[in-house]
Amino acid sequence: MHRVVIAGAGFGGLATAAALRRAAAPSELEIVLVDRRVDFVMGLRKTWAALGMASLAAGLRPLRRVRDVDFVEGGIERVDPAGRSLTVDGRAIDGDALVLALGASQDMQAVPGLAEHGLNIWDREQSEPARLAIDQVVGGRRLLIGIFGMPYSCPPGPFEFALLAHDRLGPEVQVSVSSPAPIALPVVGPIESAKVERMLSDRGIRFLAKRQPVAVHAGSVEFADGSSEEFDLLLAVPVQSVPDLLVAAGLAEAGGWVMPDSRTLETSHRDVYAIGDCTVVPLANGLALPKAGIFAELQGEVVAARIIARTLGREPGAEFGGEGMCYVEAGGGRAVKVNGAFLADPVAVSISEPTSANLADKVEFERSRLAAWFAG
Numbered sequence: 001m002h003r004v005v006i007a008g009a010g011f012g013g014l015a016t017a018a019a020l021r022r023a024a025a026p027s028e029l030e031i032v033l034v035d036r037r038v039d040f041v042m043g044l045r046k047t048w049a050a051l052g053m054a055s056l057a058a059g060l061r062p063l064r065r066v067r068d069v070d071f072v073e074g075g076i077e078r079v080d081p082a083g084r085s086l087t088v089d090g091r092a093i094d095g096d097a098l099v100l101a102l103g104a105s106q107d108m109q110a111v112p113g114l115a116e117h118g119l120n121i122w123d124r125e126q127s128e129p130a131r132l133a134i135d136q137v138v139g140g141r142r143l144l145i146g147i148f149g150m151p152y153s154c155p156p157g158p159f160e161f162a163l164l165a166h167d168r169l170g171p172e173v174q175v176s177v178s179s180p181a182p183i184a185l186p187v188v189g190p191i192e193s194a195k196v197e198r199m200l201s202d203r204g205i206r207f208l209a210k211r212q213p214v215a216v217h218a219g220s221v222e223f224a225d226g227s228s229e230e231f232d233l234l235l236a237v238p239v240q241s242v243p244d245l246l247v248a249a250g251l252a253e254a255g256g257w258v259m260p261d262s263r264t265l266e267t268s269h270r271d272v273y274a275i276g277d278c279t280v281v282p283l284a285n286g287l288a289l290p291k292a293g294i295f296a297e298l299q300g301e302v303v304a305a306r307i308i309a310r311t312l313g314r315e316p317g318a319e320f321g322g323e324g325m326c327y328v329e330a331g332g333g334r335a336v337k338v339n340g341a342f343l344a345d346p347v348a349v350s351i352s353e354p355t356s357a358n359l360a361d362k363v364e365f366e367r368s369r370l371a372a373w374f375a376g
């Protein structure tokens with residue numbers, strides 16, 4: 001029987017496993033899913049939990065309940081792409097195909113002082129400390145949401161956080177977002193990005209562009225251009241990078257990302273695929289495909305179809321098209337829909353008006369996936 005090994009049970013790994021299982025019964029295909037965590041929660045829950053809007057727990061699902069897979073809990077220490085093999089807590093696990101869905105590593109140490117003076121709102125372990133700290137922010141105080149490096153997972157996420165924080169804390173708290181980028185969302189282009197910047201300015205939220213942090217001190221962030229920004233609470237989106245073990249495996253350059261084929265997601269090793277946040281897919285505008293769960297999912301579905309085709313002795317035809325959408329909350333119980341054809345030339349992205357129907361669709365986005373991926 002064919003065996004597929006999936007490294008990482010996050011958004012991409014779970015979507016791959018589900019798509020493989022829809023196409024092949026347990027008697028036809030063995031799926032081994034490996035993660036060091038015992039449970040999964042979607043990124044959007046981190047924002048809701050930090051802002052006291054909903055609990056993390058309501059969106060947590062145990063990985064042992066993923067439908068019809070062999071779940072292995074353990075730390076992956078080594079990836080051997082030539083052997084389509086992982087070393088997990090000292091044990092080798094190999095397959096006929098290997099899918100690498102290891103996400104991005106986060107580094108709170110990359111900027112001196114950040115770990116001491118800021119909280120990582122992209123880390124689910126810090127959602128509760130962030131909630132407690134946000135509870136202490138009262139009128140006249142300054143909340144700074146700092147983007148510490150590019151690229152990062154979920155490009156609109158920090159702006160969504162700022163809009164929801166403004167709703168939560170009221171206009172007496174000064175909310176600001178700093179970014180190393182010249183506009184809020186470079187990948188969608190200046191016209192669509194301006195819509196997000198307008199949503200911020202309409203509420204008095206400051207957007208500090210072209211601010212690359214170089215150090216954090218008690219109460220202030222110092223930027224590369226010599227400017228600095230004072231805060232009472234600093235919430236950080238930290239520097240993110242490809243996991244070291246993918247560099248050690250020769251699949252990415254240090255400081256770079258895995259670059260599989262943009263359409264097939266196959267790496268330079270046959271039957272070894274890389275998807276999601278650990279990869280970079282270059283776009284016609286010179287930028288990269290946004291790191292988003294929806295793309296990890298769509299890529300996982302393409303990879304699953306290609307693996308199934310090969311197990312049946314057929315030439316794989318499925319290709320990643322780069323078309324995807326996400327919902328970004330705008331506050332006031334509404335969300336915008338970001339729709340894009342990212343592999344088109346030119347890249348075509350549109351941001352809708354905020355509606356309550358979009359917010360309902362965002363809630364359904366989480367519900368439908370958890371229902372499809374997990375039993376019970």
Ligand SMILES: Cc1cc2nc3c(=O)[nH]c(=O)nc-3n(C[C@H](O)[C@H](O)[C@H](O)COP(=O)(O)OP(=O)(O)OC[C@H]3O[C@@H](n4cnc5c(N)ncnc54)[C@H](O)[C@@H]3O)c2cc1C
Pocket residue numbers: 007008009010011012013034035036037042043044045046047074075076077101102103104121122153154157243245275276277278291292293294295296326327
């Ligand atoms: C606040 C926030 C909000 C977001 N909202 C949205 C949204 O609304 N829509 C959207 O599309 N995207 C959203 N995203 C982005 C989305 O969460 C990511 O793009 C997505 O999770 C990437 O999927 P992935 O499979 O590549 O990586 P991940 O989901 O990060 O999964 C990687 C997995 O690999 C495991 N792993 C890593 N290294 C090892 C190791 N050495 N050994 C064992 N296991 C390992 C990790 O434990 C993890 O489970 C959001 C992100 C954040 C932070």
